[in-house]
Amino acid sequence: MQRILPRGEIEALDHNNIPRLIAPVRAEVFRLRAARLRHLAQDNAIGDYLRLVAVLAEAQHAALADCRTPAVDAQRIALAQAHGMAPVAAGDIPRDPAWRDILLQVLDRLDAAAGVPAPARAISADLRLSVRDDPEGLDRAAAALVGEGGGQIDVATAPFLMAALQVYATDQACRFDAGQLPVVSPYGLCPVCGSLPVASVVRVGGQQEGYRYLCCALCSTQWHVVRVKCTTCEETKDVAYQGIEAPGRAPEKEAARAETCESCHTYRKIFSQDKDYDVDPIADDLATLGLDVLVGEAGYQRASGNPFLWQGDDEARE
Ligand SMILES: [Zn+2]
Ligand SMILES: [Zn+2]
Structure with missing residues (x-):
């Protein structure tokens, strides 16, 4: 059911106001x-x-x-x-x-x-x-x-x-x-349920245009985190992007990339809706395991797992 916003809230919905959360739609x-x-x-x-x-x-x-x-x-x-x-x-x-x-x-x-x-x-x-x-x-x-x-x-x-x-x-x-919600939530965790994100999505459309949202692996909430910032350790320098080169296409044209961090040597994938509007953080993460192999071989650890892909206890996810 759509909530009718009181007057003050309607005025607050200007385009400088980045929505903090995108709740899942049932x-x-x-x-x-x-x-x-x-x-x-x-x-x-x-x-x-x-x-x-x-x-x-x-x-x-x-x-x-x-x-x-x-x-x-x-x-x-x-x-x-x-x-x-x-x-x-x-x-x-x-x-x-x-x-x-x-x-x-x-x-x-x-x-x-x-x-x-x-x-x-x-x-x-x-x-x-x-x-x-x-x-x-x-x-x-x-x-x-x-x-x-x-x-x-x-x-x-x-x-x-x-x-x-x-x-x-x-x-x-x-x-x-x-x-x-509390005004401030622990960095890198879902503000609603406290779980780790599976990946992030750079969105198109409306007030979220061009903004990056982390996607909760458990409750499907998405929350805003600025771009070019490590989603694990908050470092902003030496954050880089790796993609898989498809035949005849430059890696930056791909919707899926890995955001790697030189400070903590972890990565999470980042999906761009402007390259493929239908990206889904959990589905696209599962479907791009080749990218995990590529960045894994380059020495980066996955920051957190996919809820539909688990490893044995000796390689337990964080
Ligand atoms: Zn959550
Ligand atoms: Zn980091």
Whole structure:
């Protein structure tokens, strides 16, 4: 529902005023991601996996449509404002059994979809058994994924659990009133849920024209961070951009580049809507693994992972 802005706020919406947050749009976020994944799956080395994540995104879209998680309570918002914390506690999500209901909805859609590979169907069946027989174990696995409790991460089930956790967190973010955010949030973390970003997007259109937004890997919120600044250590000097040269095209023409930092030797990808309007931070990140190989070989570490691609515990993401 569109909010009607009071008079003072309408006047404040001038073009010198960069919107701090772009909240996820319930009807769009996962639907557009699914479409993007299907588009990127054509001629991609991991096309089958992108199509599976597209099925998950479609399931997420359906689950989000009638998702109603409890509103963030006033006490938590007051605490967040007093201490510059994220008002939505990502670590609390696995404590609400509702996240497992969302997981079951996602699995229902997955099981009903055509073309899902047998190994994914087997994982879905195992997860259903876990929901029934070991809900606490599943909660612990979910807590490890949102950075709580330090439990082991099972790389096979992680994308499915993340799909459900994203729906929960995105429901919270869709309804969160940005006016209740603390004035200052910790640098490099999502101001709404405190999670790490997956990548950033330089946007076109409206008040966001030409501005760069970091994209939360969990709650789908996007938040403004100035360009040419390391999104990990805040350094502005020696930030550089690497792209993959496609035949007959200069790297700067590519929508996907890696923003590397000489100070902390990390990188995150940055996608440009003016080169490809439909970029999606999670989908395009997954579809450009060649860029990770390129910058990895050049000695840079990925600053944070993709929720649909996990590494074993010995290479645990930060
Ligand atoms: Zn977030
Ligand atoms: Zn840095």
